Amino acid sequence: MTTDDYRRxxxxxxxxxxxxxxxxxxxxxxxxxxxxxxxxxxxxxGLVPTVPIGLTDACRLVVRGAGVPVTPADVRQxxxxxxxxxxxxxxxxAAIHTILKRLNDSGELRFLPRGTDPGKHAYMWNHGPxxxxxxxxxxxxxxxxxxxxxxxxxxxxxxxxxxAITRKTTRVTKRSxx
Numbered sequence: 001m002t003t004d005d006y007r008r009x010x011x012x013x014x015x016x017x018x019x020x021x022x023x024x025x026x027x028x029x030x031x032x033x034x035x036x037x038x039x040x041x042x043x044x045x046g047l048v049p050t051v052p053i054g055l056t057d058a059c060r061l062v063v064r065g066a067g068v069p070v071t072p073a074d075v076r077q078x079x080x081x082x083x084x085x086x087x088x089x090x091x092x093x094a095a096i097h098t099i100l101k102r103l104n105d106s107g108e109l110r111f112l113p114r115g116t117d118p119g120k121h122a123y124m125w126n127h128g129p130x131x132x133x134x135x136x137x138x139x140x141x142x143x144x145x146x147x148x149x150x151x152x153x154x155x156x157x158x159x160x161x162x163x164a165i166t167r168k169t170t171r172v173t174k175r176s177x178x
Contacts (some may be wrong), residue, residue, distance in 0.1 A: 032065030036082050043083030058084050059099045060108065069112050069122035072096045 053061075062078040063070055070078070075096050079086060086092040102121050103109040107126060114120040 020046045028064060029067065032061050035061055036065050036078075039082035039084070053084070055084075055089075055095060056099050056103070059096060060103065063100075063109060063123055064104075064125045066125070071114075071120060071122045072100055073120075075100065125136075 058079055059075055062075050062082070066074070066078070072092075072093060076086065076093055089095045100109060104111045104123060110126045111124045112122045112124055114122055
């Protein structure tokens, strides 16, 4: 195999990695949606879940499944909607605030300040890229491959006729001698 073969294989592996990462995010979102559906339907059927879920995991589930920024009050409302028992907490909203702040500190959530009203801030699931340690050679290769893909995509999208060649004329003026 030649170096070009290895480069093509590396580019293919990078594309697959990026595709799998997107699929993982899509699957996580769908799992959260299905979990909310199961919780709601179980409650409507009068069933009690056999595996209790903690408040932290329930908050993760609600925020991840929301897909939009949610306030702590929204989280409480969604937890109640899926049948999560908040009655064991003396101040359920304070517990939710604490958990959301901790999840934000750990990088799982992103804090979104909302204007000048301090009570209206929100949180959103942090869909940031997964960090992978890459050497400088691989990072440079990825940049070059991305630039190459973008150039190919731009060329495919724009099949315009070549621009007409225009003649540039220059004007020559005589200078008088002093």
